[in-house]
Amino acid sequence: MVTIRDVARAAGVSTSTVSRALDERLPRSRSATAERVREVARELGYVRDPLASGLRRAGTSTIGVIVPRLTDTVMAMLYEEIAAASAERGVFAVVASTEDSPEAERRAADSLMRRRVDGLILTTARLDAADAPPAPQPAPAPAAPEGAAAPAPGRPPVPRVLALRTDGLHPASVGDDLLGARLATRHLVDLGHRRIGLVGGPEHASSALLRHQGHREALREMGIEPDPRLMTGDSFSMEAGEAAGRRLLALPDPPTAIFAVNDNTAIGVLAAAHQRGLRVPEDLSVVGYNDIPTVSRLPVxxxxxxxxxxxxxxxxxxxxxxxxxxxxxxxxLTATPTLIPRASSRPPRRPA
Known part of the structure; x- marks a missing residue:
């Protein structure tokens, strides 16, 4: 990426001169120096980075990232991607975890605000609005010494966006959870499965609800009426997936396949199947969601x-x-997911 320093070096001027010449918010200078800077920028292919420049103007070039927990591989993977993308722009990302607690989220936001971050990315959005924390307010400006002029007004509210989950109130960057669930369910139906269990997630997470919705829609599109008895689960943990898997597999007419809306819960389902002496995929097909690194290296x-x-x-x-x-x-902003078929899914051995 061509930077302002590259343009300044090639034009033989200071970086501040380049910044002024290329700042579209300022009146366009017609001086020979400014024209030369713009010509050099065009030749080098310089493109202004609004994120980096905006955060530098704001103050600390630091953003805060709030996640439910870093022991969740999905959240750790997303944070690493945010940190890497931020570093490319000269911005530092710092993370705080909340155990998916609204009160802990308030404390984390307050802590990051005291460190005067220039923006917040939250993966903790909840649809139960009564528990949702208010938007964090900027840290107050320090008091002026006695006899000194009053301090300038405080900074404007810090921008905050959501990632992976939405709440309908704030800007968000997410995966297409409806599409992803439809891909997973269609995959199992195309293999010949008709009794397909669903291991869902927490009702306050938009990602879990949309994957549940996409699963039901895909079944109906294929002429299969969704069966509430085949739908269970209320968390993204392995323990919750194992408990949900045991419930589904203990039914008098258990499913021949299970779609888990999270890879952790899918691993829990695999454990439940093993406890019942079932083989995957011979006796039960399983599909997860997210493609964390572990799942491609499982025995199946x-x-x-x-x-x-x-x-x-x-x-x-x-x-x-x-x-x-x-x-x-x-x-x-919605990113498109991809189905990754592996050995854990195959046509059913017994009639579906």
Whole structure:
């Protein structure tokens, strides 16, 4: 990427001169120096980075990332992508975890605000609005010494965007959860499965609800009426997936395949199947969601839906400084997932 320093070196001027000459918010200078700077910038292919320049003007070139927990591989992967994309722009990303608790999220936001971050990316959005934390407010400006002039007004509210989850109120960068669930379900139906269990996630997470919705829609499109008895689960953890798997596999007429809306819960389902002496995929097909690195290295590699976390991260960064008309709907950037078939899914041995 061509930087302002590259342009300054080639034009034989200072970086501040380049910055002024290329700043579209300022009156266009017609001086020979400014014209030369613009010509050099065009020749080098310089493109202004609005995120980096905007955050530098704001103050610390630091953004805060709030996640439910870093022990969740999905959240760790997304944070690493955000940190890498930020570093490319000269911005530092710092992370805080909340255990998916609204009160802990408030404390994390306050802590990051005290460190005067220039923006927040949250993966903790909840649809139960009564528990949702208010938008964090900027840290107050320090008091002026006695006899000194009053301090300038505080900084404007810090931008905040969401990633992976939405709440309908804030800008968000997400994967297409409806599409991903439809891909997973269609894959199992195309293999010949008709009794397909669903291991869902928490009801406050938009990602879980949309994957549940996509699963039901795909079944109906294929002429299969969704059966509520085949739908269970309320968390993204392996333990929750194992408990949900045991419930489904203990039914008098158990499913021949299970779609888990998260790879962790899919691993829990595999454990439940093993406890009952079932073989995957001979006795039970399983499909997960996210494609965390572990699942391709299991004894039976897991079929799953791959989320492009790099695209989600870059989208969230772009939204931090995107200028929007007041009163308009919050923008949502949606990245397209991909089905990754592996050994854990195959046609059923017994009639579906």
């Amino acid at each position: 590699p897991l079929s799953t839906v791959r989320v492009p976390f790099d695209q989600v991260a870059r989208g969230a960064l772009r939204l931090l400084l995107e200028e929007r008309e007041p009163g308009g709907p919050p923008p949502v």
